[in-house]
Amino acid sequence: MASTFAWLDHSESDRRKALDVVDLFREQDTRDELGIGTVRDALADSLFPGISTIQTRAKYLLFIPWIYQALEAGRTKSSDVARLARRHEIDLIYQLLKSDDTDGVIGKDAKAGLQRLPSSVYWAGLGVFGIRRYQGSLDQYHRSLDGFYLGRRQVHASAEDGIVELFKPQTNWHEGLPSAPDGFPEGVSLQLREEEAEYLHQQIMTNVPGTLIAFLVDQGEWWDAVSFPWHHPQVGECASHVKAQLHHAELFSLIMLGAALLYNLMLAEKRASSGNGGAGSQEGLVGRYRNALDDWYGEVEDKRGTLDRWVESHSDFWEVIHRVNPRIPIPTVHFINTWTDIALGSDGIDTLIGARAARDLIHHRERRLKRALARLDNPRALEMWSGAAGTQQLTYRWQQVQTIVQDILRGLGRGQG
Known part of the structure; x- marks a missing residue:
């Protein structure tokens, strides 16, 4: 594996990220199937610089x-x-x-x-x-x-x-x-x-002053584990720019979950129509992803006003991203903006699921990223699909951050257990 990535030796950051992808490759629900990893990592690096998805403990x-x-x-x-x-x-x-x-x-x-x-x-x-x-x-x-x-x-x-x-x-x-x-x-x-x-x-x-991880190790009080950083009980005490970063991270995580779920629904439908893998089990997957999309859309509706205001000032979001990584590929920006507009412009989840524009966007994105290995085009690649690809909502390394920060708080006498 080392020789595979020898060309990355000049850039430790790129090398680390490439190897992290290799280590996470078998975790199908965490993979970046739609090519939004550069944006995800820019947000994670803003909030939690120095932390990666495969770190475990502070010591x-x-x-x-x-x-x-x-x-x-x-x-x-x-x-x-x-x-x-x-x-x-x-x-x-x-x-x-x-x-x-x-x-x-x-x-x-x-x-x-x-x-x-x-x-x-x-x-x-x-x-x-x-x-x-x-x-x-x-x-x-x-x-x-x-x-x-x-x-x-x-x-x-x-x-x-x-x-x-x-x-x-x-x-x-x-x-x-x-x-x-x-x-x-x-x-x-x-x-x-x-x-x-x-x-x-x-x-x-x-x-790394002025980051969320710095706030947590300095001002953080012990907390029971939460699933997302924006659920941390002291978010309201953070500096305004950190709260803004978290706001962007939360809404981006929510809106892009819908794209991942629709992609998996399309895969489930494709496999069911092909007759591979057992009709019953494939129809079960179709139902599973339709239900997941219904639940997701309910969350979108609950935050409709917030999401609409976020889109109106979307330039603020991209300013945060480009401050960390000014080289986000233009097709990635286009995909994210277009999906967001389609998702929020739909008048219901059934309309969104059936929208040709949404399905074409997902299909073209996969084809652009995977070319001949695109599952929606390649029966063999579809056959290898595990049933879940990139379906986990973005958390920006939060699981690792919680453990590492709590190690430090415990050592400082601010922990439990």
Whole structure:
């Protein structure tokens, strides 16, 4: 898999997102089937920078630097560091499984067979939060270490010559990083000590101020888990720009759910008409998606006034998106705007389901994205459809954010359990 994405080495952000897609590929209901991922990610990056969908617990933001600090202290050669880092990360799995808290242990099932290591999962976030000083990908960091050691030797020699004030030793990791506990990783736990939680709190506040995640770690009180960030009980206390971001995120999540459900309804109808997979089960899927669309449209009607006002000022939405990612493809913008207009312009769910404009929009979008593999055109691709493709409402990494923030709050003494 690494060789497949070797061309992405120049951009750690692109590389991380591509690998995240690979890891989520089998989770059919979370996949980006209609090509709106760039907009989804722009909103997620506005609210929760540094967090990805495959992160699990906050303490990995410390585990990874500790592992590499130890390897640097031993002057591990560039040619050896990837192999030895993997050995340490696999050892970490076994040590964590001895603790009382094993939820979110990366590699809990795969153990030594783990393919996507925690260092890869957290590398981008370590940079966003200022914990990692090295600017480059994980592979680039590995290759840089021989030169890093040479540079430090030269600084040391200059110090002996009495001109150290002209030099500042290079460092790959933040100077304030708490020290690893004695014997690390033996006896390690996913629970944060107060010093560690305070460090992560400060790094988030310093490096991503004014974001929802910064608000939550700084002002957040313990909360029972909720399904969406806009359901958090302290949303009303956020800064106005954060509330605006959440407002856009909520309405975009709601309106685009309808497109995903209609796409799956069209797939179910296509399969039922083909006679594959058993008529009864396929008719059941058709009914399931018709009911889901009916429920969805009920939510749209409940928020009709809010949605209409949102569309009237849709330029505000796109301004938020383009501030994070100015390179959203024009066809993506067109698809989202057109679907929104069609959905809100319908006088009922039956009208929308039967609208040729809506169905053509979905069909053309899938064909543009998947070409010969479009399920609505390719019987073999349709046959491989699991029955649910991209049907989960957008949450913008909220599940991961809740866990990571609550890890920090618990370490700060503001948690429960």
